Amino acid sequence: MTDVTALERPRSQWADVWSQFKSHKGAMLGLIVLALIVAFVFIGPWLWRIDPKYVNPDAVQMIKTRNKPPSWDHPLGTDQLGRDMLARMMAGGRVSLAVGMVAMVISMVIGGFIGLIAGFYRRLDGPLMRLTDMFLALPLLPLLLVLMMLFRDSLAGLLGPEAGTFLLIVMAIGVTSWMQAARIVRGQVLAIKEREFVLAARSIGVPPRRIILRHILPNVMSSVMVAATLGIAGAIITESVLSFLGLGFPPDFPTWGRLLFDGVEYMQLYPSRVIFPGLAISLTVLSVNYIGDGLRDALDPRIRGR
Amino acid sequence: MLTYTIRRLLLAIPTLLLISLVIFLLVDLAPGSPMSEIPLTVPPEVRLKMIKAMGADQPVFIRYFLWLKQFFIVEPSYIIDSWFGTNLGGDQQRILSWQSRAPVFDVIGQRLPQTLTVVGTAYFIGILIALPIGVYSAYRQYSWFDQMGTLFAMIGYSVPTFFTGVVLIIVFAVNLQWFPSIYDTTLKITDWSSFLKQVHQMVLPVTVLALFNAAEISRYTRSSMLENLGQDYARTARAKGMSERTVVLKHVLRNSMIPVVTVIALGLPTVFGGAIITEQVFKVNGIGAALIGAIHANDLPMVQTLAFIFAVLIVLFNLIADILYGILDPRIRYD
Numbered sequence: 001m002t003d004v005t006a007l008e009r010p011r012s013q014w015a016d017v018w019s020q021f022k023s024h025k026g027a028m029l030g031l032i033v034l035a036l037i038v039a040f041v042f043i044g045p046w047l048w049r050i051d052p053k054y055v056n057p058d059a060v061q062m063i064k065t066r067n068k069p070p071s072w073d074h075p076l077g078t079d080q081l082g083r084d085m086l087a088r089m090m091a092g093g094r095v096s097l098a099v100g101m102v103a104m105v106i107s108m109v110i111g112g113f114i115g116l117i118a119g120f121y122r123r124l125d126g127p128l129m130r131l132t133d134m135f136l137a138l139p140l141l142p143l144l145l146v147l148m149m150l151f152r153d154s155l156a157g158l159l160g161p162e163a164g165t166f167l168l169i170v171m172a173i174g175v176t177s178w179m180q181a182a183r184i185v186r187g188q189v190l191a192i193k194e195r196e197f198v199l200a201a202r203s204i205g206v207p208p209r210r211i212i213l214r215h216i217l218p219n220v221m222s223s224v225m226v227a228a229t230l231g232i233a234g235a236i237i238t239e240s241v242l243s244f245l246g247l248g249f250p251p252d253f254p255t256w257g258r259l260l261f262d263g264v265e266y267m268q269l270y271p272s273r274v275i276f277p278g279l280a281i282s283l284t285v286l287s288v289n290y291i292g293d294g295l296r297d298a299l300d301p302r303i304r305g306r
Numbered sequence: 307m308l309t310y311t312i313r314r315l316l317l318a319i320p321t322l323l324l325i326s327l328v329i330f331l332l333v334d335l336a337p338g339s340p341m342s343e344i345p346l347t348v349p350p351e352v353r354l355k356m357i358k359a360m361g362a363d364q365p366v367f368i369r370y371f372l373w374l375k376q377f378f379i380v381e382p383s384y385i386i387d388s389w390f391g392t393n394l395g396g397d398q399q400r401i402l403s404w405q406s407r408a409p410v411f412d413v414i415g416q417r418l419p420q421t422l423t424v425v426g427t428a429y430f431i432g433i434l435i436a437l438p439i440g441v442y443s444a445y446r447q448y449s450w451f452d453q454m455g456t457l458f459a460m461i462g463y464s465v466p467t468f469f470t471g472v473v474l475i476i477v478f479a480v481n482l483q484w485f486p487s488i489y490d491t492t493l494k495i496t497d498w499s500s501f502l503k504q505v506h507q508m509v510l511p512v513t514v515l516a517l518f519n520a521a522e523i524s525r526y527t528r529s530s531m532l533e534n535l536g537q538d539y540a541r542t543a544r545a546k547g548m549s550e551r552t553v554v555l556k557h558v559l560r561n562s563m564i565p566v567v568t569v570i571a572l573g574l575p576t577v578f579g580g581a582i583i584t585e586q587v588f589k590v591n592g593i594g595a596a597l598i599g600a601i602h603a604n605d606l607p608m609v610q611t612l613a614f615i616f617a618v619l620i621v622l623f624n625l626i627a628d629i630l631y632g633i634l635d636p637r638i639r640y641d
Contacts, residue, residue: 026460133321134325136620137617138328139579139617139619141579142579142582142612145598145601146329146613149601150332150333237466240466240468241468241583244468245582245583247601260468264472274469274473275473278466278469278473281469282461282466285465285466286460286461289463290460
């Protein structure tokens with residue numbers, strides 16, 4: 001027992017994954033850029049204390065301060081109502097990122113659940129996969145637009161314009177984007193179900209619910225993580241598309257997509273008002289996609305450790 | 307193969323019926339119905355008449371079956387009538403738009419050519435760009451060209467099309483003034499100069515869509531080529547002393563095209579969805595614009611019909627992709 005220290009410490013699985021992830025240059029760069037964006041959006045408002053919704057109540061002052069080019073007072077200029085663009089970018093990013101995260105969680109929960117159940121119980125496999133196929137055949141963008149048109153006003157009346165729209169967008173994106181995750185999880189469960197450790201668990205009388213939660217779920221987590229990362233990117237894009245088509249958040253509630261939509265009207269005179277929100281969306285999605293790419297390589301044991 | 311095709315076609319019918327029911331119920335049972343759009347100052351009896359004139363006072367399932375009949379029986383017979391001059395349709399009720407009181411299919415017939423010109427050209431050009439990039443990236447894996455190709459693909463599907471569109475408008479339409487920013491749908495191609503004008507105004511929207519499509523297809527081509535370049539038959543071909551050109555472009559490329567062709571077929575319906583955004587950016591008056599307009603105007607028959615047409619396209623191209631895969635790859639046997 002004395003020479004334990006001489007042995008190399010056993011490396012955990014996650015240390016392996018991390019060391020593989022670090023060697024993916026694009027993924028590391030993506031992680032850094034994403035961290036900077038998150039810091040800008042969440043820590044920024046504490047340093048830059050201008051209210052993004054502040055419109056000068058004095059009309060003369062408001063007209064004087066609107067559509068200003070970048071200056072020290074307003075590093076990204078002001079919009080058509082004299083609101084500070086930097087503060088609006090921060091507020092918009094918070095909403096965009098929150099929509100991406102929450103919608104991803106919803107779609108992973110639905111997709112993971114359906115995938116696990118379909119893979120584990122053979123009787124449910126057929127019907128659930130037909131359901132997945134049907135959802136894949138739905139025209140998603142038109143349906144999302146229709147959902148937004150039909151439910152926005154009533155939900156906004158129920159929960160207030162901001163919470164209502166947020167809930168609707170997040171639910172709509174989650175319900176229309178779980179299919180890939182369900183297919184991936186089902187495929188993995190089908191393979192894992194036949195492995196010896198599941199047979200061992202079954203033979204000592206572990207109930208199916210425990211087998212799924214303790215033995216199968218941890219083994220599919222890695223592919224769920226990759227799907228989740230890519231899901232965030234997809235959800236952010238979908239939200240900005242909805243906002244861009246005028247069917248997203250209400251006008252006084254900034255998100256990056258909404259800012260871009262508002263900026264399009266003024267794009268000939270003030271192109272920066274379109275460029276900044278668009279760049280923010282693109283950079284976020286690009287870095288998230290690169291992180292997903294790196295994660296996929298890092299979590300794949302065939303590639304890891306080469 | 308034939309039995310498989312027939313089985314898939316038969317399976318597509320219940321799928322489509324289910325989808326049409328979902329779309330119909332979703333649009334119909336939602337709280338924001340068009341009835342609530344009628345101003346409250348309209349007297350109740352007039353309101354009742356308006357609802358009746360739109361046929362919205364019938365129970366849901368009757369309207370659903372009526373719509374099904376109109377979509378699958380009445381409208382096709384009108385199309386046949388207009389082609390052959392027969393009179394199958396008679397004077398049966400067609401699906402009418404609530405905005406314009408015109409038959410929905412007439413509106414779609416007017417709008418579809420605009421979408422098809424832009425989307426079709428863009429998809430074609432996208433494929434033409436994507437294939438060489440994918441092939442060369444795979445052939446020189448991890449070279450600087452491959453790295454650039456990866457970056458190009460990543461940017462291509464990370465940057466949303468509305469942003470690329472807007473940036474292109476700012477650079478090429480506003481600053482350089484090379485191309486118009488708005489697509490003129492009334493332009494008729496009669497002679498060489500109007501054809502040039504059409505090409506001129508198509509450049510920006512087609513570029514946006516083509517870049518987006520090329521990104522995805524080039525990735526698929528690359529991974530498919532990589533898989534085949536490592537196969538034994540490629541080594542055999544080289545060992546026989548064939549030129550590198552023949553090995554790559556004849557043997558490997560042909561086999562790599564099998565999955566790529568199916569991806570191309572699968573991608574077509576989503577391209578129509580993506581075109582909704584591009585049409586909005588460049589003000590192309592296609593079916594995407596018709597859908598957005600109908601949504602803003604609460605025009606339920608138009609929205610239902612267009613959404614269902616998108617669904618039919620998706621199911622149809624899924625089927626085509628599967629069958630193509632079976633025809634092209636002799637290793638795949640469905641029966």
